[in-house]
Amino acid sequence: MSGAGGGARVDRAQLVDAYALPERNSPSVRMNFVMSLDGAVTLDGRSGGLGDDADRLAMDVLRSLADVVLVGAGTVRAEGYGGLGVSPEGVAWRRAHGLADEPRLAIVSASLDLEPGLPVFAEATRRPIVVTGEASDPGRRTALAAVADVLVCGETGVDPTAMRDALAAAGLPQVLCEGGPHLFASLIEVDAVDELCLSLSPLLVSGDAGRITAGGHEHARRMRLVHALPAGDLLLLRYARLRG
Numbered sequence: 143m144s145g146a147g148g149g150a151r152v153d154r155a156q157l158v159d160a161y162a163l164p165e166r167n168s169p170s171v172r173m174n175f176v177m178s179l180d181g182a183v184t185l186d187g188r189s190g191g192l193g194d195d196a197d198r199l200a201m202d203v204l205r206s207l208a209d210v211v212l213v214g215a216g217t218v219r220a221e222g223y224g225g226l227g228v229s230p231e232g233v234a235w236r237r238a239h240g241l242a243d244e245p246r247l248a249i250v251s252a253s254l255d256l257e258p259g260l261p262v263f264a265e266a267t268r269r270p271i272v273v274t275g276e277a278s279d280p281g282r283r284t285a286l287a288a289v290a291d292v293l294v295c296g297e298t299g300v301d302p303t304a305m306r307d308a309l310a311a312a313g314l315p316q317v318l319c320e321g322g323p324h325l326f327a328s329l330i331e332v333d334a335v336d337e338l339c340l341s342l343s344p345l346l347v348s349g350d351a352g353r354i355t356a357g358g359h360e361h362a363r364r365m366r367l368v369h370a371l372p373a374g375d376l377l378l379l380r381y382a383r384l385r386g
Contacts, residue, residue, distance in 0.1 A: 170315065171317045171329060172204070178343050178347040182345075200378050205228055205245060207316070209246070215255060216324070225267055247266065248293075250300055250325055254278045254279055269289075327355040327358035339378075339380050365381040368381060
């Protein structure tokens with residue numbers, strides 16, 4: 143589906159329909175990013191400066207549809223994650239569909255450079271998950287186990303495939319990943335990305351900001367356009383993996 147006309151506005155009901163999941167039981171990984179017209183993924187070091195009300199509404203809808211929000215530890219620190227804070231409308235939708243009031247939050251960290259007192263743990267209304275590898279420090283794993291469920295997925299680092307399977311086994315098959323770029327690249331590397339939801343911001347940023355992926359090996363993976371929704375001057379894009 144697509145919107146029509148510059149300056150068009152989107153509402154929650156429209157976005158719930160536009161981002162609806164085909165079914166909830168099969169594991170699926172959906173990425174959500176905002177990007178400037180010239181490819182910048184941050185402004186002044188954070189992604190929030192690139193978005194607007196439409197982007198924030200889309201993010202709330204995507205979180206409302208997810209079982210778990212997956213994010214790298216670096217993004218948690220850079221963006222100042224606290225509780226997920228799903229809107230009252232999102233909570234109502236989830237309750238009507240037999241889901242908990244908000245998705246769980248899973249933080250990926252091979253090094254476990256996370257303090258148990260961070261707001262992302264202290265302000266959580268559902269117990270967060272920390273995903274790490276066997277090589278991480280056992281003392282840090284023990285400290286974080288006091289404030290989160292710790293999943294060990296992989297040996298020297300975090301194995302993205304094992305992580306996806308472990309989340310599904312925990313009853314969290316619908317994954318919404320909000321970055322960062324290295325985590326996105328690691329998921330692409332193992333062909334685990336099912337969708338990319340991209341908010342194209344009407345800004346030219348220049349500077350040295352990175353792109354939405356960083357690292358990994360160059361390899362083209364074909365996606366198909368599901369929708370392009372104009373929302374004011376911002377464009378909400380949804381791409382799905384091309385199968386077959």
